[in-house]
Amino acid sequence: MTSFALGNYRCRYLDVGSFEMSADALFGDVPADALAEALERHELDPERLVFQVRALLVDTGANRVLIDPAGTWEEPYRLEPVLEQAGIDPDSVDTVIISHGHADHFWGGVRADGRPLFTNARYWMQRSEWQHWLPGDNPEPDHAENFRKALLPLEDRFTLLDGEREIVPGIRSRPTPGHSPGHMAVQIGAEAIYTGDVLLSPINVEQPDWAARFDVWPEQVVDSRRKLLEELGQSGSLVLTCHFPGSGAGRVVAAGDGWEWQPELG
Ligand SMILES: [Zn+2]
Known part of the structure; x- marks a missing residue:
């Protein structure tokens, strides 16, 4: 569980577990030899790509913000014991931000023993994301069912966002649609950004053009990703991911015509 400072803010990654998926699921329709070359360079097994699952706690001094109360749908990947181990009282969290409505970003974290885990928190999500998961004929029915089971009962605790805005002082929503229609990244102070998926x-x-099979709007994913990488490659901001291997943190640096990942804090 990596802890680090960002100016006056104190941050902590809360690792709740990992799961595996195939390269075929993660990289949809891409040229086979280019994919094989990329996997080899990163020393990745095409049948067993490890996907970390993490929440990020940011203490700004004024607010205690939990971004993506993560956890998978399988025991034992629940957030509550991870918080306990880290000495973090769920009642001390006043702000919960959910980047998007896929279950690995909230399922194991928002409830414990059938009751809400963060009793004093206000929850935040994009309005377009919230509305996407409501109808019954959703393109991802399993995720929609999880949303209705876990988040809909918390409706009165949610504030729905329309685009980019300050959530609490220093923490800002940054819409990056595509992976889901209201997916957002989260700006943390001036120096860092949590990217979600x-x-x-x-x-x-x-x-950046390689979309996942489970990216429901791949063209939008690529557009959002390219815009964000352009910005991150110039700003040099610390980039905080949910699913990357290692610490999860790093920077985007220019390389040739594009960019490459430089891991940090690992
Ligand atoms: Zn995810």
Whole structure:
């Protein structure tokens, strides 16, 4: 569980577990030899790509903000014991931000024993994301069912966002649609950005046009990703991912015509 300072803010990654998926799921329709070359360079097994699952706690001094109360749908990947181990009282969290409505970003974290885990928190999500998961005929029915089970009962605790805005002082929503329609990244102070799932793997930094099979709007993913990489390559901001291997943190640096991932804090 990596802890680090960002100016006056104190941050902590909360690792709740990992799962595996195949390169075929993560990199949809891409040229086979280019994919094989990228996997080899990153020393990745095409059948067993490890996907970390993390939440990020940011203490700004004024607010205690939890971004993506992560956890998978399988025991034992629940957030509550991880918080306990880290000595973090869930009642001390006043702000919960959910980047998007896929279950690995909230399922194991928002409830414990059938009750809400963060009793004093206000929850934040994009309005377009919230509305996407409501209808019954969703293109991802399993995720929609999880949303209705876990988040809909918390509706009165949510503030729905329309685009970019300050959530609490120093923490800002940064819409990056595509992976889901209201997906957002989160700006943390001036120096860092939490990317959610606009970046799923370090290979996405080098090959921004490679969408995942489960990116429901791949063209939008690529557009959002390219805009963000352009910005990050220039700003040199610390980039905080959810699913990358290692610490999860790093920077996007210019390389040739594109970018590459430089891991940090690992
Ligand atoms: Zn995810």
